[in-house]
Amino acid sequence: MTYCVGMQLDAGLIFMSDTRTNAGIDNISTFRKMFTWEVPGERVITILSAGNLATTQSVVSQLEERSKVPHERRPSLLEAPTMFQVANLIGETLRDTIRGGALANGANAETQFGATFIVGGQIKGMPPRLFLIYPEGNFIEATKDTPFFQSGETKYGRPILVRAYEPGLSFAEATKLLMVSFDSTLKANLSVGLPFDLQIVPAGECRIGLETRIDADDPYYNEISKGWGNALKQAFRSLPDFELHLQ
């Protein structure tokens, strides 16, 4: 499995992804799931991938190849005029890749080769935008009502996002929120694993503001992980107990 979150804030975009892939529980590997195309000051586009690794790697390779040979028949991520067109382009590439694999392997293979992308970024002169792209190639965009997208093993880490997210969070606070959400997932599910990749894209700058990898001995992550366990217990204790009247 996988766990990825892309989040829209007043301050810009923030992304986090784990790095565990598995084919069965006894075959796990570490693969980066965060990919970025950047022309600093002009555009920044980040993808978080979830799903069949062969599919996602193929899509990323195709996007990458095209971005290095501009003026091809198919436009590249670096030429698309808007983030909507970027999402369209990635969606089409994803769908064609899945269909190609399915055509070569029988009709039922479409699910097997499926993948989902969270795509966010900003092109100069336009606001930052965030999309969730489905295996079918279509996509939805984050709004004020639904300002973040999760992919992969989304459920464990969702309650804290739902409750603590605010658009006005600073990047420092949002990083903390993502750490807690990822830590809750990690504690409950073997298919999500360290290290995590973190990226921050400040609004209006069209460039990566911060990109870092959080590994198992990262002191801040460990402080959060341990601190969150204690803070949760304390939060739990702070609530009134049920008034019990046994029969």
Next chain:
Amino acid sequence: MTYCVGMQLDAGLIFMSDTRTNAGIDNISTFRKMFTWEVPGERVITILSAGNLATTQSVVSQLEERSKVPHERRPSLLEAPTMFQVANLIGETLRDTIRGGALANGANAETQFGATFIVGGQIKGMPPRLFLIYPEGNFIEATKDTPFFQSGETKYGRPILVRAYEPGLSFAEATKLLMVSFDSTLKANLSVGLPFDLQIVPAGECRIGLETRIDADDPYYNEISKGWGNALKQAFRSLPDFELHLQ
């Protein structure tokens, strides 16, 4: 979907289940998923059901019918000498019901008719025991390492259980823990719904100590639900922010 938890404590057993069933998102109903057979002081047996409603209702009806006609060929829940035999009996009835439905509807129907039971209780002179029964009819028993079972929509409510469970929790504290776990699930998933059923079985008494239904206007549940949101936010704020150095 469904959310049920059965939990073993030093003090005894505690059970909670939601009541929402759905066949598609536009066809939801309220059904009780908690069933108890009790001979106060001699034995108490509680089932929490998850899965295909026709299957679970059929199993419960069969168990109920047999308990009213003792000395039948097949033993009843009220005659089984140990909780292990109780689990065996329920598992066999579940498996036979699923197989019967599948035989009548084609081989692939077995998954469709599937169901899972959490079963707990106590028979006089023996300790309380807690089981998770699979659609195949076999089952596992709770231990000190894994002292609670969840069924249905388990993921949202799991992180708080993993972090706040302790065997020494009082029933009042454990009720609070279950309320928080159920509330986290409810906030994130439409397929789990109020009212909830709560039951407490004090160790050594072989009877129901408390059974109550928690509905949407239950004052304690609302206090917990609101209080937990605030306590979580405060717990979150109490952790140090990430030290951010943008490039």
